[in-house]
Amino acid sequence: xxxxxxxxxxxxxxxxxxxxxxxxxxxxxxxxxxxxxxxxxxxxxxxxxxxxxxxxxxxxxxxxxxxxxxxxxxxxxxxxxxxxxxxxxxxxxxxxxxxxxxxxxxxxxxxxxxxxxxxxxxxxxxxxxxxxxxxxxxxxxxxxxxxxxxxxxxxxxxxxxxxxxxxxxxxxxxxxxxxxxxxxxxxxxxxxxxxxxxxxxxx
Amino acid sequence: xxxxxxxxxxxxxxxxxxxxxxxxxxxxxxxxxxxxxxxxxxxxxxxxxxxxxxxxxxxxxxxxxxxxxxxxxxxxxxxxxxxxxxxxxxxxxxxxxxxxxxxxxxxxxxxxxxxxxxxxxxxxxxxxxxxxxxxxxxxxxxxxxxxxxxxxxxxxxxxxxxxxxxxxxxxxxxxxxxxxxxxxxxxxxxxxxxxxxxxxxxx
DNA sequence: AACCTAATAGACACACTGTAGTATAATAAG
DNA sequence: CTTATTATACTACAGTGTGTCTATTAGGTT
Numbered sequence: 001x002x003x004x005x006x007x008x009x010x011x012x013x014x015x016x017x018x019x020x021x022x023x024x025x026x027x028x029x030x031x032x033x034x035x036x037x038x039x040x041x042x043x044x045x046x047x048x049x050x051x052x053x054x055x056x057x058x059x060x061x062x063x064x065x066x067x068x069x070x071x072x073x074x075x076x077x078x079x080x081x082x083x084x085x086x087x088x089x090x091x092x093x094x095x096x097x098x099x100x101x102x103x104x105x106x107x108x109x110x111x112x113x114x115x116x117x118x119x120x121x122x123x124x125x126x127x128x129x130x131x132x133x134x135x136x137x138x139x140x141x142x143x144x145x146x147x148x149x150x151x152x153x154x155x156x157x158x159x160x161x162x163x164x165x166x167x168x169x170x171x172x173x174x175x176x177x178x179x180x181x182x183x184x185x186x187x188x189x190x191x192x193x194x195x196x197x198x199x200x201x202x203x
Numbered sequence: 204x205x206x207x208x209x210x211x212x213x214x215x216x217x218x219x220x221x222x223x224x225x226x227x228x229x230x231x232x233x234x235x236x237x238x239x240x241x242x243x244x245x246x247x248x249x250x251x252x253x254x255x256x257x258x259x260x261x262x263x264x265x266x267x268x269x270x271x272x273x274x275x276x277x278x279x280x281x282x283x284x285x286x287x288x289x290x291x292x293x294x295x296x297x298x299x300x301x302x303x304x305x306x307x308x309x310x311x312x313x314x315x316x317x318x319x320x321x322x323x324x325x326x327x328x329x330x331x332x333x334x335x336x337x338x339x340x341x342x343x344x345x346x347x348x349x350x351x352x353x354x355x356x357x358x359x360x361x362x363x364x365x366x367x368x369x370x371x372x373x374x375x376x377x378x379x380x381x382x383x384x385x386x387x388x389x390x391x392x393x394x395x396x397x398x399x400x401x402x403x404x405x406x
Numbered sequence: 407a408a409c410c411t412a413a414t415a416g417a418c419a420c421a422c423t424g425t426a427g428t429a430t431a432a433t434a435a436g
Numbered sequence: 437c438t439t440a441t442t443a444t445a446c447t448a449c450a451g452t453g454t455g456t457c458t459a460t461t462a463g464g465t466t
Binding site: 121125157160165166177193 | 318358364389395
């Protein structure tokens with residue numbers, strides 16, 4: 001994303017970090033609607049015009065911030081997928097994800113839990129949907145016939161929403177459980193759903 | 204909420220309806236950030252100052268709109284809870300809820316699915332959390348011991364998020380299933396989770 | 407040292423906000 | 437029927453935020 005080679009000027013990185021920190025800071029204090037470019041640059045101790053050298057406006061800046069953070073999670077996912085193809089691949093992914101969120105809890109809390117940034121939620125949702133979809137496709141040991149059959153897309157909506165929603169609640173309550181414990185519970189709840197139901201394709 | 208006796212002046216109701224319709228209309232077309240009082244009143248064919256006679260600003264207006272709509276859902280819930288105390292009480296509630304959402308799909312789609320309004324999501328979430336919480340308390344036929352035990356709060360987070368998230372996805376895809384069918388699937392997925400797990404209290 | 411580029415400073419036109427004062431029409435109360 | 441109240445309309449204005457421009461300073465790279 002933005003951590004690639006073409007951007008090496010330390011001044012640019014410094015400014016972006018200042019803007020990011022100022023924004024997250026403000027997001028903890030005031031409503032998103034009340035946050036202005038004025039306030040951000042004032043808090044970041046940079047010139048207002050400098051902001052426009054990096055982002056067109058606040059929504060675009062938010063999008064870029066989301067890009068970066070989702071990029072980091074994505075790197076975790078593909079990293080684990082490459083290093084181990086074992087049965088509990090998705091389990092390790094979940095733990096690493098929650099640890100990453102815990103490490104950046106201030107960021108995630110405002111972007112996801114306190115002042116909700118829809119773009120950010122969307123990106124995470126897509127990530128989970130893709131993950132669960134590919135997981136169910138690679139799954140050959142599927143229970144074939146059961147009394148109840150839930151359309152695949154509904155089951156995926158259900159599972160993905162449940163994951164993200166639970167993480168959001170966990171962040172809101174200031175992470176009362178360890179990432180490892182929560183990952184265990186989520187895994188438990190999710191696999192019950194997956195294994196008990198026959199997922200049928202909508203077509 | 205606002206449908207009570209003290210407010211009978213038809214002019215007030217008319218103005219509020221105009222504002223509401225204009226807002227939902229705009230929300231379908233442009234980003235929430237770009238919506239101004241100017242645009243709303245222009246679209247509503249009312250004077251800009253009139254807006255301020257009803258709401259302090261746009262966030263407050265959104266909050267009031269959410270109040271009204273959540274009030275309607277709440278009325279559905281308590282209505283059914285009073286008329287029937289049967290085993291499938293929560294099932295009837297779910298169907299009626301989804302039917303209500305389908306009836307007001309334009310409103311729900313923008314407020315919940317396309318342009319996310321966090322306040323609205325929060326209210327719905329609280330409603331579901333309360334519903335599931337009271338449901339699990341009144342449940343005497345609980346499975347007592349099972350190999351896995353998930354803390355009650357996590358299970359409630361999981362279930363509530365799953366419900367709302369699934370409804371949101373359903374709205375985004377323009378309701379590809381009937382309310383009745385979706386209610387059935389949600390009920391299925393949810394009861395598997397509830398009945399298979401021993402929910403333990405955090406204390 | 408010379409060169410490039412980021413960041414700053416000040417200014418500008420423009421849009422939106424929030425509030426004030428006044429006027430008009432409809433409703434409610436006597 | 438008359439009067440008080442309420443909702444809305446219209447105009448105006450000061451304050452603030454936006455986005456852009458130009459010229460200048462400072463930092464980093466070679």
